[in-house]
Amino acid sequence: MTSDDVLDEFRAAGALREGHFVLSSGLHSPVFLQKNLVFMDAARCTRLCKALAEKIIAAVGPVDVAISPAVGGIIPGYETARWLKVPSMYVEREGGAFKLRRGFHVEPGQKIVMVEDIVTTGLSSRECIAAIRAAGGDVVAAACIVDRSGGRADVGVPLVALATLDVPAYPADALPPELAALPVEDPGSRRLAK
Numbered sequence: 001m002t003s004d005d006v007l008d009e010f011r012a013a014g015a016l017r018e019g020h021f022v023l024s025s026g027l028h029s030p031v032f033l034q035k036n037l038v039f040m041d042a043a044r045c046t047r048l049c050k051a052l053a054e055k056i057i058a059a060v061g062p063v064d065v066a067i068s069p070a071v072g073g074i075i076p077g078y079e080t081a082r083w084l085k086v087p088s089m090y091v092e093r094e095g096g097a098f099k100l101r102r103g104f105h106v107e108p109g110q111k112i113v114m115v116e117d118i119v120t121t122g123l124s125s126r127e128c129i130a131a132i133r134a135a136g137g138d139v140v141a142a143a144c145i146v147d148r149s150g151g152r153a154d155v156g157v158p159l160v161a162l163a164t165l166d167v168p169a170y171p172a173d174a175l176p177p178e179l180a181a182l183p184v185e186d187p188g189s190r191r192l193a194k
């Protein structure tokens with residue numbers, strides 16, 4: 001599956017949004033990939049995650065567990081794990097920091113792939129990987145449906161992206177005037193609990 005094929009799935013789901021968005025990292029962007037509109041369609045989600053699982057195995061070989069960051073990573077993490085034929089777990093925020101909860105635990109020696117939905121700066125991926133390591137896990141690779149950093153995000157382990165896009169994102173104090181003129185939406189979950 002090419003990056004264009006993945007983008008076509010987002011377009012067909014109405015998930016390629018234009019406007020003014022504040023992203024999880026605090027950067028602002030004229031484009032938002034509303035992945036939930038993609039994952040709500042089980043057939044579409046399966047097409048993407050099956051392809052991602054195949055790409056992970058081709059890149060790093062078999063793994064033992066897939067772990068994702070809540071909320072966005074949970075559905076693609078579960079579906080990718082299904083095709084990898086491994087258990088699926090997730091970390092969630094407790095007092096702001098990601099943590100394995102709900103009885104999830106990792107065993108020494110297990111090879112873990114961290115599965116994200118979207119990578120922009122890689123911040124959420126790095127936080128998720130840190131939480132897995134804090135729980136004693138060995139993260140051999142990261143994976144995502146879309147890396148919108150143009151391949152520049154560094155998550156500290158090899159990143160397997162089903163699609164790589166280069167989408168502009170700006171610090172709040174350096175917005176292009178046409179973006180600053182639009183009302184801002186904050187669609188993610190990072191700032192919800194505050």
Ligand SMILES: O=P(O)(O)OC[C@H]1O[C@H](OP(=O)(O)OP(=O)(O)O)[C@H](O)[C@@H]1O
Nearest residue numbers: 024025071072120121122123124188189
């Ligand atoms: O690479 P980054 O700069 O970290 O941006 C990408 C992250 O942003 C979104 O999560 P968000 O925190 O908005 O919450 P969500 O998972 O509930 O959508 C997305 O699911 C990724 O986890």
Ligand SMILES: O=C(O)c1cc(=O)[nH]c(=O)[nH]1
Nearest residue numbers: 023024032033118120188
């Ligand atoms: O960086 C983000 O927060 C982000 C970007 C995007 O396109 N989609 C998304 O769900 N999150």
Ligand SMILES: [Mg+2]
Nearest residue numbers: 070071072073
């Ligand atoms: Mg997320």
